[in-house]
Amino acid sequence: EPEVTQTPSHQVTQMGQEVILRCVPISNHLYFYWYRQILGQKVEFLVSFYNNEISEKSEIFDDQFSVERPDGSNFTLKIRSTKLEDSAMYFCASSDPPASHEQYFGPGTRLTVT
Amino acid sequence: LAKTTQPISMDSYEGQEVNITCSHNNIATNDYITWYQQFPSQGPRFIIQGYKTKVTNEVASLFIPADRKSSTLSLPRVSLSDTAVYYCLVGGGGGADGLTFGKGTHLIIQP
Numbered sequence: 001e002p003e004v005t006q007t008p009s010h011q012v013t014q015m016g017q018e019v020i021l022r023c024v025p026i027s028n029h030l031y032f033y034w035y036r037q038i039l040g041q042k043v044e045f046l047v048s049f050y051n052n053e054i055s056e057k058s059e060i061f062d063d064q065f066s067v068e069r070p071d072g073s074n075f076t077l078k079i080r081s082t083k084l085e086d087s088a089m090y091f092c093a094s095s096d097p098p099a100s101h102e103q104y105f106g107p108g109t110r111l112t113v114t
Numbered sequence: 115l116a117k118t119t120q121p122i123s124m125d126s127y128e129g130q131e132v133n134i135t136c137s138h139n140n141i142a143t144n145d146y147i148t149w150y151q152q153f154p155s156q157g158p159r160f161i162i163q164g165y166k167t168k169v170t171n172e173v174a175s176l177f178i179p180a181d182r183k184s185s186t187l188s189l190p191r192v193s194l195s196d197t198a199v200y201y202c203l204v205g206g207g208g209g210a211d212g213l214t215f216g217k218g219t220h221l222i223i224q225p
Contacts, residue, residue: 043158043213097210
């Protein structure tokens, strides 16, 4: 069964550093998403991406964040200057509406900012 | 967005049927009801989606009354591996929208 993959599984960085989280969505999917989940809290939507541009973004997704699809397979989330409160699990997801209603989530990248 | 209310936690035993009910009094006409499952340190996984009446797939059933103000996820014959957090989401069914998760129901299955 096709799946969304994410790298790295765990990233440790110092406050103020830039990080790039990588995702490979399911190959025939056209919609891509990033979510985050702070430890013990709910899953929060960050951004959706379609046709090489942002479709929707939440209040969390401020100028510190950016997304990119640099080639035909990868989808990245960049955090420019990390803060302690950016520590969370970051999930990538992809979907293929209207063929399917579901969003397929990756295993996540645990980001720890020290 | 319609707000959802579901129990914070539930306990059951292996082999039992588990029903988790979600309230969504302000559901809009074009909203679908979707349930996701999440294990610790994993991404959410789609379980089932419906608009009205009953939907069944290989893992669960979803019951939606005529007024659509609530829904019930039914898990038949649960096992220990069904211990997880279950989220009820209400929104456009097109699959292209960002999902809004609540706190979910933490289901604990005991032997």
